Amino acid sequence: MGPSLSKPKIASERTASQRTASERTAPGRTASEQTGAAVRAQAARVLHAVRADGRSLTDALAASPPADARDRALLSELAFGAVRLLPRLEAITDQLLQRPLKPNDRILGSLLMIGLYQLIALRIPDHAAVSATVAATRLLERPRAVGLINASLRRFQRERAELLEQAERNESARWLMPTWLLRRLRAAWPEHWEALVAASNGRAPMFLRVNRQRIRTDDYAAQLAAASIEAEPLPDQPQTLRLLQPVPADSLPGFGDGLVSVQDAGAQWAAPLLAPQPGERILDACAAPGGKTAHLIEQAQGQIALTAIDISDERMASVHVNLHRLGLQARMMVGDATQPAPAWADGPYQRILLDAPCSATGVMRRHPDIKRLRLDQDIAPLAQVQARMLEALWTLLAPGGRLLYLTCSLLPDENEAQIAAFLARHKDASELPLPATLGIARTHGRQLLPSEAGPDGFYFALLLKR
Structure with missing residues (x-):
């Protein structure tokens, strides 16, 4: 049996009296029912954009968010949750549909999966989930399919155990992972793969990075407690706090004033490992969205000359936003780390x-x-890009300088194999030791694996130019 997902707490849908009078209501339906159907229809569009069009979930969600905050929260839960369970939902949908949907009607498959996700994973009453999902069929301009969606969801309610058991005979549906990735993870992590798969299918904890230029970590923890936000420190990371329950970033005390940032605990290892010193010139070569950029400046108390580059204006805009909120300064520009340009490769x-x-x-x-969205055949081209970046940036590193290579990958081809090949090519390069408390030692570098209450998966290798 693969990983199971417990039902999270989801805010119940609002009653009609909580809606504005201007909201349109379909004949025979309350405003709440109509809006509930609209959220399900939008969730189906988002899921369809991922499944059929290959769009990122983040971009699809951002395309047309609901105006109401609670509707946005429900839409996010439906979309993220359905994508998280997608292999299992698709296997169940294949059982429920007697024949394949026509190409123009495939969005109905996504709508059915949104309904199934609610019945499997959410605490919304089943009758409300089914009713709103069936009503969404009309909002998707597929009124003839109302009976199909209703009958399919009712059948799942009757035959739930049998349908789930049949679906989970499929390995991908059981582990909620594509088979190619399962194969790679088993080969790379024979003793850890089940735990890391379970963690990767769960919900990420929320970590904070306290700006210790502005406030002590324990003093900020006291501010959280005063705001009824429970947090605990991490023993090896003095600037890090883990929230026991995630909250919106803008509800954090002093967030707008730059006292704190939201950043995974694994990503927070980067700046201390690179250990920038006052007066040094530092290059952050793939800087977006800017969390590590800011942490480097905070780490050196602002006494470094930092250049931050990334591949596009859009990506660099996120770095600008982050540094502006924190009141930090850096030289920022668009640049390709595989092709150093005079504007930033200036010494x-x-x-x-x-x-x-x-x-x-x-x-x-x-x-x-x-x-x-990621495919097995993507890994080799990614590794080639990484190798080109290492080659290009090594020429910009001063003798005696240090380069920290990191990825958010679990695959050896992108990590220790990449560093082994680089060291074989460069006799002026050597590897520096990393803290023994940092994840798992590899042939080269160290690997953090995702865990239920711990950080995401990151790989680190620190290189010295002799």
């Missing part, structure tokens, strides 16, 4: 951070669409 750097583009298999619980 040696004492330290370089390469947070390389990768398969992102270590952060699947935050981005479950990775399991759908």
